[in-house]
Amino acid sequence: MTPASPLAQPQPDIRRERGQREVFCGLTGIVWLHRKMPDAFFLVVGSRTCAHLLQSAAGVMIFAEPRFATAIIEERDLAGMADLDAELDRVVTRLLDRRPDVRVLFLVGSCPSEVIKLDLPRAARRLGADRPGVNILSYSGSGIETTFTEGEDACLAALVPEAPQGAAGAAPELLIVGALPDIVEDQFARLFADMGIDRVRFFPGRVAHDLPAVGPATRFLLAQPFLGDTARALATRGAERLAAPFPFGAEGTTAWAEAAANAFGVDPMRFRQAVAPGRERAKRAIARHAERLAGQTIFFMPDSQLEVPLARFLAAECGMRPVEVCTPYLHARHLAEELALLPPGTPLTEGQDVEAQLDRVRALRPDITVCGLGLANPLEAEGLTTKWAIELVFTPVHGFDQAGDLAELFTRPLRRRDVLRV
Numbered sequence: 278m279t280p281a282s283p284l285a286q287p288q289p290d291i292r293r294e295r296g297q298r299e300v301f302c303g304l305t306g307i308v309w310l311h312r313k314m315p316d317a318f319f320l321v322v323g324s325r326t327c328a329h330l331l332q333s334a335a336g337v338m339i340f341a342e343p344r345f346a347t348a349i350i351e352e353r354d355l356a357g358m359a360d361l362d363a364e365l366d367r368v369v370t371r372l373l374d375r376r377p378d379v380r381v382l383f384l385v386g387s388c389p390s391e392v393i394k395l396d397l398p399r400a401a402r403r404l405g406a407d408r409p410g411v412n413i414l415s416y417s418g419s420g421i422e423t424t425f426t427e428g429e430d431a432c433l434a435a436l437v438p439e440a441p442q443g444a445a446g447a448a449p450e451l452l453i454v455g456a457l458p459d460i461v462e463d464q465f466a467r468l469f470a471d472m473g474i475d476r477v478r479f480f481p482g483r484v485a486h487d488l489p490a491v492g493p494a495t496r497f498l499l500a501q502p503f504l505g506d507t508a509r510a511l512a513t514r515g516a517e518r519l520a521a522p523f524p525f526g527a528e529g530t531t532a533w534a535e536a537a538a539n540a541f542g543v544d545p546m547r548f549r550q551a552v553a554p555g556r557e558r559a560k561r562a563i564a565r566h567a568e569r570l571a572g573q574t575i576f577f578m579p580d581s582q583l584e585v586p587l588a589r590f591l592a593a594e595c596g597m598r599p600v601e602v603c604t605p606y607l608h609a610r611h612l613a614e615e616l617a618l619l620p621p622g623t624p625l626t627e628g629q630d631v632e633a634q635l636d637r638v639r640a641l642r643p644d645i646t647v648c649g650l651g652l653a654n655p656l657e658a659e660g661l662t663t664k665w666a667i668e669l670v671f672t673p674v675h676g677f678d679q680a681g682d683l684a685e686l687f688t689r690p691l692r693r694r695d696v697l698r699v
């Protein structure tokens with residue numbers, strides 16, 4: 278697939294809504310980030326609500342030693358009766374004394390810490406000065422500042438300044454940006470090796486403190502559409518973003534890999550040979566589900582920022598009809614290639630006014646509504662079929678070998694509905 282030039286396309290009409298939101302906060306990202314970076318620890322400075330959210334989102338902690346925790350801000354802290362800096366120092370000191378394996382500690386801000394204006398970046402600098410072997414960083418996962426997937430963006434953006442500066446004259450290196458399950462990372466590494474690109478790094482990698490050098494020789498491909506701040510931080514180092522659709526489905530993954538092939542001067546024949554087996558596997562796997570999905574309508578409520586690429590995949594490769602695609606934030610430049618590939622006239626909405634969006638869902642009665650957990654049950658009770666947006670982030674869905682699983686995530690609720698109707 279050759280993505281249409283975004284410059285040649287008319288700019289789509291985008292409805293912008295500001296109102297009540299029904300989205301998880303950025304703390305949720307810790308659930309997948311702590312698995313990706315086993316030498317990192319995430320200390321949320323928050324309330325009991327934050328601790329409950331993390332515990333229920335992460336489920337049972339399966340590690341002998343946990344990799345995240347919540348330092349609870351008590352009522353007397355909120356009332357300004359305690360020296361929070363001293364308490365935080367005490368908690369961090371105790372944690373790091375007990376856990377010498379932690380090499381990167383993230384202090385994660387929350388709504389309460391934002392409200393009382395706890396200066397976590399300053400605390401991180403202060404604490405880091407006393408602990409030379411541990412990199413202490415901070416970012417915000419607060420629901421005031423971030424939605425669901427923006428926590429990952431804030432975390433990775435905080436990591437970028439820690440990466441060594443790459444030299445201007447260095448050999449070009451490809452950087453894949455966005456937390457991917459290890460199995461997907463391995464598949465992409467093999468794909469790029471088959472294409473002849475051997476200087477490839479992943480960000481974040483499996484070892485949080487081993488960061489790739491970033492500089493003018495860095496060419497980066499975003500694996501996720503919600504990494505605006507991270508991309509900006511990389512660009513300030515001189516790194517160049519390779520414009521591409523996102524690696525969802527046979528076509529999306531081909532176009533994504535092709536952007537790297539073009540940037541690294543890969544011979545077109547070698548590129549085609551490298552992608553052909555995976556692309557064919559993906560097409561066959563998708564075809565099994567496309568039969569059920571073709572002609573079905575889908576409405577995306579704004580949640581993960583994956584909405585536009587997924588709508589493109591479902592329309593282009595599965596024959597679905599997106600009747601409205603809402604996204605919390607629409608990064609026009611990063612999504613330009615995706616927007617150009619959406620069916621013309623697809624209604625797009627940025628932001629949320631939940632009641633107005635629910636009214637439109639009820640009026641359109643789509644075959645599938647992709648939404649957050651809080652909205653799914655009420656909509657199911659009204660006879661609508663739903664898909665939890667959070668599953669799309671927790672399940673490996675990138676690349677050729679996950680393309681069939683991605684399509685299946687959408688056939689499953691339809692099959693469940695068929696069974697219930699019988």
Ligand code: SF4
Pocket residue numbers: 302303304323324326327328330386387388389418419420421
């Ligand atoms: S950060 Fe805010 S929205 Fe998230 S769990 Fe804590 S209080 Fe709730």
